[in-house]
Amino acid sequence: MPARIAGRLPGELDEQQAEVYRAITGGPRAAGPQAFPLTDEKGRLHGPFNAMLLSPPVGMAVQEVGAAVRYASLLTDRVREMAILVVAAHWNSTFEREAHEAVGRSCGLTDAELNALRAGELPALSDHAERAAIRAALALTRTGVLDDREYYHAVAEWGERGLFELTALVGYYALLALQLRVFAGEAPADPCAPPQTESGTS
Incomplete structure (x- = not known):
């Protein structure tokens, strides 16, 4: 479109x-x-x-x-870019995905991590704080809420401020994805299409 x-x-x-x-x-x-x-x-x-x-x-x-x-958040560069890519995958936003995969690579995200995020999955993250943040981002995009375990786990790793900033980030990039659909012609996801898992530069 x-x-x-x-x-x-x-x-x-x-x-x-x-x-x-x-x-x-x-x-x-x-x-x-x-x-x-x-x-x-x-x-x-x-x-x-x-x-x-x-x-x-x-x-x-x-x-x-x-x-x-x-640029003014407690979240690390890696967590920020992974969370943005969670939103991009949920909304099937090509612009967000291509732009922030490029940024993510500059922040050290691997092809395996990018492929998992592109498929809407949790990457194999060894860092507990990263895992808590991306689990929370996935829950927020899928259900719009965190259960008690997800909430307290995220707060334990990032504090209430960090979790607030994460929810603000998820909401902001969902807003951009919506604006891209309405004004820039990005098509909604095809629910029958398999997730893309190719690697390489955007």
């Missing part, structure tokens, strides 16, 4: 839209090496960021939540 809204060139933006644009392209997402481009060659925003320009007040708030969960 093609995108429903056109990308906007920087010169076409009004001042409120330009403020959101600058926050996305000039904030922490733009610092350091880029695992995936934020814009195309003409400066138009990629993926879910383009839709944020439709409502600058809401778009600014959404992008600020995203920056916080990615």
Whole structure:
């Protein structure tokens, strides 16, 4: 399904839209090496960021939540990227999967771990804290709730703040996946299709 809204060139933006644009392209997402481009060659925003320009007040708030969960969280880089990929698999979001598999590889995720996450499964993780976080992320995407064991296990490893940040991350990337379906033309998952397990770069 093609995108429903056109990308906007920087010169076409009004001042409120330009403020959101600058926050996305000039904030922490733009610092350091880029695992995936934020814009195309003409400066138009990629993926879910383009839709944020439709409502600058809401778009600014959404992008600020995203920056916080990615760059101001207690979660480690590996846990953050694995949790994002859990959400990507649940929503069958190609953009999220390809973008964050690239980031995940730069954080040390292996092909075996990426394949398990792509299939919606818990990777073979030896680190107890990582396992608790990804079990919680899988439960949140599958059922929308944590049972007492999952809750207290996650809190024991990450504290209440860490678990709050994990639930915020899961909710934020579910929101982006929804926006990608509505505005960017990503198709919903085919329930009859087998999970993809190929390895390699995105």
